[in-house]
Amino acid sequence: MKDIAKRAAVSESAVSFALNGRPGVSEVTRDRVRRVAEQLGWQPSTAARALSGEGSATIGLVLARPAATLGVDSFFLQLVSGIQEILAERHLGLLFRVVEDVDDECAVYRRWWAEHRVDGVLVVDPRTADPRPGLLDGLGLPGVVIGALPEADAGVHASLSQAQADDTAAMALIVGRLHELGHRRITHIAGLPTLAHTERRIRTLRDTAAGHGLTAVRSETTDYSDAQGAAVTRRVLEEDDPPTALVYDNDVMAAAGSAVAAELGRSVPGDVSIVSWEDSPLCRLSRPWLTALSRDAVAFGRIAAAELMSLLDGGAARTVDVPVPHLIERESTAAPARGLPEQRGGPE
Secondary structure, three states: OHHHHHHHOOOHHHHHHHHOOOOOOOHHHHHHHHHHHHHOOOOOOOOOOOHHHOOOOEEEEEEEOOHHHHHHOHHHHHHHHHHHHHHHHOOOEEEEEEEOOHHHHHHHHHHHHHHOOOOEEEEEOOEOOOOHHHHHHHHOOOEEEEOOOOOOOOOOOOOEEEEEOOHHHHHHHHHHHHHHHOOOEEEEEEOOOOEHHHHHHHHHHHHHHHHOOOOEEEEEEOOOOHHHHHHHHHHHHOOOOOOOEEEEOOHHHHHHHHHHHHHOOOOOOOOOEEEEOOOOHHHHHOOOOOEEEEOOHHHHHHHHHHHHHHHHOOOOOOEEEOOOOEEEOOOOOOOOOOOHHHOOOOOO
């Protein structure tokens, strides 16, 4: 109000009357005050000002993904559970939005900042070309990126911390184990192609395969849904020279892929081994039980939320690594049933 009053050359009480639609100022003054308010990006704050009498007592989280995939994403639900544990300790609320794309997400951040709706944000699904870090820096809105930013963005945003998982080490672990079992034709059924972690997993798959001399290795991107996971699985298994191992970026696609293999008369793991990037009860309800990477998604959420609390308390932005997941081998992986001489690919 002081800033608006100074720029509009009126009293603070006149600003209050003008912005609240109360009598006591002329229409000329009211219009001038509103124009100045718009120039300054002011909007009325609808959130309670609770922390130290100034903050909104609310943390923001926006998800720019197809809404249909949200209900089946066990990792995200566990992540939110861990976030909520930390927020509850500080009596903070979580303001959650689902939007169509990153442009809509950026618009939400601008609106929240203008309305003083949130004290900070948690940012998920870093993109390969991501406008969000620069926007949040420009707004001065504290945030924690859950997952590693692209290398070009890492460490250059003063208002952002990172809680990152080592996708490179995890993919190398999977490929290395499948190679040990004798697999030479591996297909990675990945998630959204615009995500930074998808790009890292694809690159690591390619680089690790090259290190083992494998040439019949590739990635296929999807929207994370069981429908697309099943469709890609059917397509690759019906090829003349199908893969002997499939790596899925989530548990839902892995379970769908296992069902498709059975429908096509393919034995798991005799004809094709299956690995899920995420472990969940679904991996233990499927038959056969699915080999999976196990990571503590709840702890991941707690770490990210704790880092945001540190920023809000005046701490410096930093990057925190979460533990590399370990591979739980179950019934869905084994050596290929067919002998190695008939398999194509590079030398052992």
